Amino acid sequence: MRARRLLAAASVAALAVLPVAGCGRSAPDVAAYVGDTSYSIDRVNAIRDEAAQAYAGVVKSAEEQGQQVPAERRQLDLDGQDVVNLLVGLDLGKRIVAAKQLQTADEISPADIGQxxxxxxxxxxxxxxxxxxVFAALGKGLPKAELSDADRTAVYAALVKANVAPAGWSVDDQRKAFADPTIAPQLSAVVGLSEALKDEVERQDVRVNPRYASLAVPALLQLRTISLYDLPYVDGADQVTDVSTPEPEATDPAETDASTGPATT
Incomplete structure (x- = not known):
């Protein structure tokens, strides 16, 4: 599988975040707590800003070579929420892999993803x-879920938001589309992963700073290409409390469509 076909679309599926009164873990400079690990807002912003700067360099290089970059693709579509989703999802996923003694394989390199x-x-x-x-290991090692209409609808909503699926499907349309033998096993694996992450959130007492209003995990589903979208995996994640409501942080817009970036080759 070519790396440039790996990530074709992205979106954020918002979750309600439930406040927890009296939480002892409430430092205003912390983006999220996962078990005994904390992720600072400074690190979240640094990851986002570094990626945005690298993307801007690619855009500049493309334009210097005479390529036309549409206005909507001149900035990386990545914000702090996306970074928090990735950091927390990866942390939880690695804990599940270790607990279940699953094997991970080096299937793709940072260089390929970066390109x-x-x-x-x-x-x-x-x-x-x-x-x-980690996602691949969990998909192979975790039990596949029996799909409910609610599961299909959650995935469908995320795919619509990612511009991967068209809007307007009825529940029956969703059942028929997701019964496709090339999609159904992947969908079952993704929903199974969502359930495992939900359980791990409870075990690790995950808390999220209120400036990040949702918590979702990047999920992969192969349709015509392999697409990345964010799927909610808890009904709510606990906020870091006792933090004054911040001004909205500046964002360099979420994960870009690799097939439409400025300098794919």
Missing amino acids: ALNVPDTEYARLAAEWYD
């Missing part, structure tokens, strides 16, 4: 490559 997303030599590329390997 595919036009963010070469960045921490974001390294994290995305690591997540791909």
Whole structure:
């Protein structure tokens, strides 16, 4: 599988985040707590900013070579929420892999991911490559889920938001589309992973700073290409409390479509 076909679309599926009164873990400079690990807002912003700078360099190089880059693709579509989703999802996934003694394989390199997303030599590329390997291991090692209409609808909503599926499908349309033998096993694996992550959130007492209003995991589903979208995996994640509501942080817009980036070859 070519790296440039790996990530074709992205979106954020928002989740309600439930406040927890009296939480002892509430430092205002922390983006998220996962078990005994914390992720600072400074690190989230640094990952986002480094990726945006690398992407801007690719755009500049493409234009210097005479390529026309549409206005909507001149900035990387990545914000702090996407980075928090990746950091927390990867942390939880690695804990599940260790607990279940699953084997991960080095299936794709940070260099390939970086090239595919036009963010070469960045921490974001390294994290995305690591997540791909963990995601693949969990997909093979976890039980497949029996799909409910609610499961199909959650995935369908994420795919519509990612511009991967058209809007307007009825529940019956969703059942028929997701019964496709090339898609159904992947969908069952993704929903099984979602359930495992939900359980791990509870075990690890995950807390998220209220400036990040949702928590979703990057999920992969192969349709005509392999697409990345964010799928909710908990009904709500606990906020870091006692933090004053911040001004909205500046964002360099979420993961770009690798097939439409400015300098794929």
